[in-house]
Amino acid sequence: MRWCSPQPSIERARPLLGTCVAIRVRGTSPAAAHQAIDLAFAAIAEIHRLMSFQAATSDVSRINRDAAHAPVTVHPHTVRVLEWAARIAQLSEGLFDASIGGRLVEWGILAAPDSRQAPDARASFRDIELLHGRRVSLLRPLWLDLSGIAKGYAVDRAIAVLRRCGIASACVNAGGDLRTVGPVTEQVALRTAEAPRDAIPTVEIRDGALATSCGADTRRRHGGGWVSAHVAGRSGEAVNTATTVSVLTKRCVVADALTKVVLNNQAEAPRILRRLNAAAYIHHPDYPGSGWKALGELP
Amino acid sequence: MKARLLLIPLAPLAVCAPAYAVTYLTVEQAQSLMFDGSVLTRDVRTLSAAQVQAIESDSGVKVMNPELNAWRDAAGGWFILDQVIGKHELINYAVALDAKGTVRQLEVLDYHESYGGEVHLPAWRRQFVGKQHGSTLQLNADIKNISGATLSCGHITDGVRRLLATYALVLAPAEH
Numbered sequence: 001m002r003w004c005s006p007q008p009s010i011e012r013a014r015p016l017l018g019t020c021v022a023i024r025v026r027g028t029s030p031a032a033a034h035q036a037i038d039l040a041f042a043a044i045a046e047i048h049r050l051m052s053f054q055a056a057t058s059d060v061s062r063i064n065r066d067a068a069h070a071p072v073t074v075h076p077h078t079v080r081v082l083e084w085a086a087r088i089a090q091l092s093e094g095l096f097d098a099s100i101g102g103r104l105v106e107w108g109i110l111a112a113p114d115s116r117q118a119p120d121a122r123a124s125f126r127d128i129e130l131l132h133g134r135r136v137s138l139l140r141p142l143w144l145d146l147s148g149i150a151k152g153y154a155v156d157r158a159i160a161v162l163r164r165c166g167i168a169s170a171c172v173n174a175g176g177d178l179r180t181v182g183p184v185t186e187q188v189a190l191r192t193a194e195a196p197r198d199a200i201p202t203v204e205i206r207d208g209a210l211a212t213s214c215g216a217d218t219r220r221r222h223g224g225g226w227v228s229a230h231v232a233g234r235s236g237e238a239v240n241t242a243t244t245v246s247v248l249t250k251r252c253v254v255a256d257a258l259t260k261v262v263l264n265n266q267a268e269a270p271r272i273l274r275r276l277n278a279a280a281y282i283h284h285p286d287y288p289g290s291g292w293k294a295l296g297e298l299p
Numbered sequence: 300m301k302a303r304l305l306l307i308p309l310a311p312l313a314v315c316a317p318a319y320a321v322t323y324l325t326v327e328q329a330q331s332l333m334f335d336g337s338v339l340t341r342d343v344r345t346l347s348a349a350q351v352q353a354i355e356s357d358s359g360v361k362v363m364n365p366e367l368n369a370w371r372d373a374a375g376g377w378f379i380l381d382q383v384i385g386k387h388e389l390i391n392y393a394v395a396l397d398a399k400g401t402v403r404q405l406e407v408l409d410y411h412e413s414y415g416g417e418v419h420l421p422a423w424r425r426q427f428v429g430k431q432h433g434s435t436l437q438l439n440a441d442i443k444n445i446s447g448a449t450l451s452c453g454h455i456t457d458g459v460r461r462l463l464a465t466y467a468l469v470l471a472p473a474e475h
Binding site for chain 2: 171177205250
């Protein structure tokens with residue numbers, strides 16, 4: 001791996017997608033960099049508007065309100081995210097499942113949306129139907145929540161916009177879901193549920209995406225146990241909130257969704273990681289040595 | 300893509316909880332970016348106790364600092380610097396308001412995040428409170444990113460709501 005000396009870079013950050021999104025651009029004039037960053041932020045804000053669980057006018061809210069009764073027409077970006085969500089849900093046989101909004105509302109992680117009816121407890125990703133003409137239909141009432149995948153997609157969109165602006169070297173980081181393009185090797189410190197004792201786990205990454213998920217920051221007490229924003233697909237139970245998972249692959253949308261697959265089931269994860277050319281690092285305070293283990297191999 | 304995991308030993312001098320700190324824009328850079336070179340006039344206000352109370356009741360957000368760090372431009376727009384402190388993060392940011400008091404642009408100037416899980420809050424805050432850009436305590440100069448359990452930016456949203464109440468109750472009435 002080549003170690004590159006840092007080029008002068010321009011970096012800006014804005015609150016979007018419920019977190020702090022930072023965009024760093026190198027190797028261009030400040031004016032061109034700022035213009036490209038403005039457009040990339042606008043692209044992320046658009047994904048935020050379309051996929052928000054809370055905003056009443058988002059595609060997700062319109063689906064949750066109406067799609068069990070009549071098909072809802074959505075934006076092409078929403079179609080793309082739903083296609084990725086369906087692909088990863090199918091590959092993982094429901095370990096990743098975007099139909100878990102109802103459970104998160106029940107746990108108090110999300111506020112109940114405006115919807116004609118409560119979600120059906122039997123509903124799963126199989127009940128989300130993508131129809132011709134960008135229309136979405138729900139076979140059973142459910143509350144779709146794309147927050148486990150949309151952030152990664154937004155990062156990919158921002159990178160696409162930067163490239164279209166002629167930017168060859170950049171890094172977009174949406175609260176830990178990040179993607180980098182260009183010749184620079186980025187160092188990324190991984191934050192786990194536990195404060196570091198004597199070393200900082202750091203990933204070096206070039207031309208790829210990295211996403212990290214850990215339930216520690218959203219965890220809360222519910223019914224005598226801990227719950228967080230992570231729901232185990234299939235069972236609908238809470239995922240262990242002390243485990244941290246980082247997934248590396250080419251696209252951030254895939255990395256983001258795969259963190260939930262690995263958090264959910266480490267036995268089945270290697271097969272799914274392999275299919276999507278991804279690898280994972282998993283941390284748990286009880287693991288021996290550094291507390292880290294690797295799963296899968298990068299191509 | 301290429302990637303690998305390293306365990307970088309913590310510096311023996313790091314007596315505090317390690318933190319991640321980054322400066323995106325200086326105040327001057329943010330002003331030039333958000334107001335495209337127009338002349339800004341410093342207009343610092345100290346909020347009275349009654350004003351603080353009115354802002355808190357209108358916005359539902361506590362006013363931690365009665366000093367309002369503001370500039371105005373010839374067209375009636377405002378540039379306001381503000382700071383929010385969360386459980387794990389401290390953020391300095393700037394808001395550009397147009398002459399009607401609508402948020403035209405928001406930029407984070409610098410960001411400090413505690414690294415690791417449970418941080419003893421008062422000690423962590425003491426590292427940063429009152430400091431401006433470029434805090435010295437960093438993980439490592441080469442580490443320019445952090446990835447982990449997502450930190451909410453809800454405090455910025457609250458901060459903006461407080462600033463909009465401040466505009467409506469303090470800045471706008473003074474112009475008429």
